[in-house]
Amino acid sequence: MIAVLKRGTTPEQTEHLIAWLKNMKLDVHISSGQEVTVLGLVGDTSRVDIELLSSLEIIESVKRVSEPYKQANRKFHPNDTVIQAGNVKIGGGHFAMIAGPCSVESEEQIVGVAKDVKNFGADILRGGAFKPRTSPYAFQGLKEEGLRLLLEAKKATGLPIITEIMNIRALDLFEDVDIIQVGARNMQNFDMLQELGKTNKPILLKRGLANTLQELLMSAEYIMSEGNENIILCERGIRTYETYTRNTLDLSAVPVLHEITHLPVVVDPSHATGKSALVPSMAAAAAACGADGIMVEVHNNPACALCDGAQSITPAQFLELNRTVRAVREAIQ
Ligand code: PEP
Numbered sequence: 001m002i003a004v005l006k007r008g009t010t011p012e013q014t015e016h017l018i019a020w021l022k023n024m025k026l027d028v029h030i031s032s033g034q035e036v037t038v039l040g041l042v043g044d045t046s047r048v049d050i051e052l053l054s055s056l057e058i059i060e061s062v063k064r065v066s067e068p069y070k071q072a073n074r075k076f077h078p079n080d081t082v083i084q085a086g087n088v089k090i091g092g093g094h095f096a097m098i099a100g101p102c103s104v105e106s107e108e109q110i111v112g113v114a115k116d117v118k119n120f121g122a123d124i125l126r127g128g129a130f131k132p133r134t135s136p137y138a139f140q141g142l143k144e145e146g147l148r149l150l151l152e153a154k155k156a157t158g159l160p161i162i163t164e165i166m167n168i169r170a171l172d173l174f175e176d177v178d179i180i181q182v183g184a185r186n187m188q189n190f191d192m193l194q195e196l197g198k199t200n201k202p203i204l205l206k207r208g209l210a211n212t213l214q215e216l217l218m219s220a221e222y223i224m225s226e227g228n229e230n231i232i233l234c235e236r237g238i239r240t241y242e243t244y245t246r247n248t249l250d251l252s253a254v255p256v257l258h259e260i261t262h263l264p265v266v267v268d269p270s271h272a273t274g275k276s277a278l279v280p281s282m283a284a285a286a287a288a289c290g291a292d293g294i295m296v297e298v299h300n301n302p303a304c305a306l307c308d309g310a311q312s313i314t315p316a317q318f319l320e321l322n323r324t325v326r327a328v329r330e331a332i333q
């Protein structure tokens, strides 16, 4: 349920109302914009007398929110959420280019790629240390050592870093990580989402291989309901009957999510297509439909990459991609 307050409502009146609502065992989330202040009420709202609430002097309007996601709902929070990672902002008009290898492979590799992508326009460095691989015989990532090397690359370039968590028991290792990624395969690992909700780290939540947008937002809700509102959503392609590409990039997810949620939306054209030749055009398309950021896999030697070489672009290709994406953003503004 949301209650919109009238302009001119004093802080004392607002506090008084919130105390009354909390007394009914409701959680109250305040969203104060320039135009309006919205109170989002979560919990068993059946005990709220909507007529009584609407009749209060300071209330402009009251509406039930039918969608099951509440805190992620734009109705609760009309303004775009802006996420801060290091000195980089994402959302609400701030765009972030995230680039780096699928996996951290060695110090030379990660520091080398980090320097290249920084020089060529990246805002944030990616690199997997814990890798969710379909085969148990495939390279599983350098794990703890990979995180250490990623932190070296952060030190060498000053770029904030993003890396994936696969098991909540490893959380302590992520202290200096700027954004924690929840991969597509863990989008519905509800225990892990709740634990991440108890931190204040920015979380990049990837859409599951076969999940709807509503399910994606319900997973965001698991994190938010524990107190962490720093969430970036990521469209990375879904499984369809098309086999030419690794997945099918659902670009309509971007404007749909912008309509129904206030959380920023990033697009990953690398995992969506699985083919490096398709990555630049899909990155440009993502920028054209309003994505708040793009995450691409870049490798100094894609042919020898230990993971996802076929979809990795070279630093030189990244330079070109970044130019195009920035030009598209200028054009649509
Ligand atoms: C990744 O970003 O390296 C990754 C494994 O992505 P996804 O979870 O989207 O498959």
Ligand code: MN
Pocket (backbone or CB within 6 Å): 102, 103, 271, 297, 307, 308
């Ligand atoms: Mn990958």
